[in-house]
Amino acid sequence: MKHWNFRLKLGVLLLGIFIILGFIVPFFYQGNPIEWGTYLKNLKPSKEHIFGTTNLGQDTFWLLAKSIQNSFIIGIIVAFFATLIGVLLGLWAGFKGGFIDRLITVLTDSFIVIPSLPILILLGSLMQGKASLFMIAFVLIIFNWPWPARQIRSMALSLSERDFISTAIFSGQNTLKIIVKEIFPFVAGWSVANFVNTILVAIGSESGLAVIGMSSNEKATLGTMIYWANQHQAMLSERWWWIGSPVVAIALIFIALFLVMTGYQQYSALRRGK
Amino acid sequence: MGFYKFLLSRVLSFVLVVFIGITTVFFVPRFMPSDPVEAMIGKMTANQAFMEPEAIVTLRETLNESFGLEGSMWDQYWGFVKRVIITQDFGPSLASYPNPVNELIVKALPWTMGLLLISTIIAWLIGNVVGLLAGFLKDKSYSKAMEAISIMIYPIPYYILALILIMLLTYIYPIFPLSATFQGEGFSWEHIKSIVYNSILPALSMILVGTGWWVISMKTLSSGIAEEDYVHFARLKGLSERKIMTKYVLPNAALPQVTMLALQIGTIFNGALITEILFGYPGIGTLIYTGILQADYNLIMGTITLSIIAVAAATFIVDFLYPFIDPRVRYK
Numbered sequence: 001m002k003h004w005n006f007r008l009k010l011g012v013l014l015l016g017i018f019i020i021l022g023f024i025v026p027f028f029y030q031g032n033p034i035e036w037g038t039y040l041k042n043l044k045p046s047k048e049h050i051f052g053t054t055n056l057g058q059d060t061f062w063l064l065a066k067s068i069q070n071s072f073i074i075g076i077i078v079a080f081f082a083t084l085i086g087v088l089l090g091l092w093a094g095f096k097g098g099f100i101d102r103l104i105t106v107l108t109d110s111f112i113v114i115p116s117l118p119i120l121i122l123l124g125s126l127m128q129g130k131a132s133l134f135m136i137a138f139v140l141i142i143f144n145w146p147w148p149a150r151q152i153r154s155m156a157l158s159l160s161e162r163d164f165i166s167t168a169i170f171s172g173q174n175t176l177k178i179i180v181k182e183i184f185p186f187v188a189g190w191s192v193a194n195f196v197n198t199i200l201v202a203i204g205s206e207s208g209l210a211v212i213g214m215s216s217n218e219k220a221t222l223g224t225m226i227y228w229a230n231q232h233q234a235m236l237s238e239r240w241w242w243i244g245s246p247v248v249a250i251a252l253i254f255i256a257l258f259l260v261m262t263g264y265q266q267y268s269a270l271r272r273g274k
Numbered sequence: 275m276g277f278y279k280f281l282l283s284r285v286l287s288f289v290l291v292v293f294i295g296i297t298t299v300f301f302v303p304r305f306m307p308s309d310p311v312e313a314m315i316g317k318m319t320a321n322q323a324f325m326e327p328e329a330i331v332t333l334r335e336t337l338n339e340s341f342g343l344e345g346s347m348w349d350q351y352w353g354f355v356k357r358v359i360i361t362q363d364f365g366p367s368l369a370s371y372p373n374p375v376n377e378l379i380v381k382a383l384p385w386t387m388g389l390l391l392i393s394t395i396i397a398w399l400i401g402n403v404v405g406l407l408a409g410f411l412k413d414k415s416y417s418k419a420m421e422a423i424s425i426m427i428y429p430i431p432y433y434i435l436a437l438i439l440i441m442l443l444t445y446i447y448p449i450f451p452l453s454a455t456f457q458g459e460g461f462s463w464e465h466i467k468s469i470v471y472n473s474i475l476p477a478l479s480m481i482l483v484g485t486g487w488w489v490i491s492m493k494t495l496s497s498g499i500a501e502e503d504y505v506h507f508a509r510l511k512g513l514s515e516r517k518i519m520t521k522y523v524l525p526n527a528a529l530p531q532v533t534m535l536a537l538q539i540g541t542i543f544n545g546a547l548i549t550e551i552l553f554g555y556p557g558i559g560t561l562i563y564t565g566i567l568q569a570d571y572n573l574i575m576g577t578i579t580l581s582i583i584a585v586a587a588a589t590f591i592v593d594f595l596y597p598f599i600d601p602r603v604r605y606k
Contacts, residue, residue, distance in 0.1 A: 007425075106287075106290060107294075109287065109291075110287075110290055110291045110294045110295075111294070112537065112540070113291050113537075113539075113540055113585065113586055113589050114291060114294065114295045114298070114540065114582055114585070114586070115540040115541075115543050115544050115581055115582060115585045116540075116544065117543075117544035117547055117548070118544075118547070118562065118577075118578040118581045118582065119295075119298055119299065119302065119578065119582075121547075121562060121566065121574075121578070122299065122302055122303075122574060122575075122578050123302055124566075125565075125566040125574060126302070126303055200429065204431045207431070207433075207434075208431060208433055208544075208548050211433055211437075211548065211552070212548060212551050212563060212566075214566070226437065235440070235441060235445050236445070238445070240441075243437075243441070244441065247434055247437050247438060247441075250430075250431070250434050251430045251434055251435075251438070254429040254430055254431065254434075255425075255426055255429050255430070257429065258425065258428070258429035259425070262425075
């Protein structure tokens, strides 16, 4: 803890608040926060409903907590698999070389350039806002593995030139063991940063789709919450809690994730330097 | 010789990106669990109270044709590629029949291009100047303040910032219009004034996020370069700080930022699409959205395919121009 820099501390603190809000707070609520007409509509914030209620008769606070949870779940699933696939393919390309390397490089370079959002919108429009969250996550994984693959490949290329790797190869260790024992410690730090960044990208993509009604409209995520609030003219009727709370939540979550990512990079750079 | 090789490799990668993009767009509807044609018909009949049975049959045929669902998979694919690359004909728009999709796209394209180009250039310039100052004078308190502000703004997605701006500047302090409406026509003063007035908010949301990113990366680059030996030498030689900053640090730090720009075009474009939709700005993003709302498959397909080609082309151009800007890089 004592080597933690300011960014890392602030980021982890903020992120912690939202993780508690998303994963612990919903346990204190019986029932389904998305259900319409549970309470009276459009109540002002009060003791029973600290953020008031929505035009659809949901409690804004519990809805927000559930939405944060679902958004985080999507982000974490996508980040985990995209980073895993990217790191493995990147290592494979970097160490194997030859045709495999060229194939993976071509694929990663193309996928990085292709704008993912139009394709996601195409998919969403065909599903007409009824895609399952797992389906959205699956598609986001397809668009998010190339970045880590590209980075890890170049790291693997430079690592494979180092003496200690040659020593390991000449001493007869098998490739898998070399990758796990010798390479992974170098790659791990970057992978953690990439994992955090991909959570950010995935939540961002899903919310972006959801805001225009192209995600799972019946599930509560931060994006769909904004979508429903917009559909019911929350701004025009000045129901700021309904539209404002998910907007502010996304902004703060993204700042927190970004602080954790860059803070962690500084922290691990400092540790390597010692 | 080296130049042609370079050109060839860039053209090849451009073709490849377009190929992968088009192939993805072709196969996505085919992997859907539901039949897209039936889904579209369902949506269209739901919107209109009643449709003649014969009309539905004709509709199904036209949709089958525009989805390219006739013949073997290979025939379908070849037909699709031919349509995109050779004729560039996406058929009539189903929602505003019989206007061809191409006409709608040509009308919307200048709006998106203008918004993207102007906001990207402004963000790039401001971001690099501020980033240079913040990196070169990194111990000054205003440098730290600029960096802190950038870190707070950059991670926020375009559309969230857009929503915040809409809340603040059209509802709470109603300075800007809620959705774009234009007065006048052609090159009249009134028309231009209303275009600028309506474009300020969408542009502002894109400029703010973009600037944040360029400040952060420029600051990292220039603070690294400021510690290089040649900068130290220039200082010992007695050059002014101002000269060191503009002649020694700036050129070396600005160049990687051009490469960055090439990699960012896709992301910026994604952001522009949703920003346009939220502001009702009459560009490609809003056109895609219209296509979705009215189940206009031809329009969706045309705009999305075109977007992919446009982004690939923009990346290709920036990538290609890079060696002209950086004397250290030769075509290879």
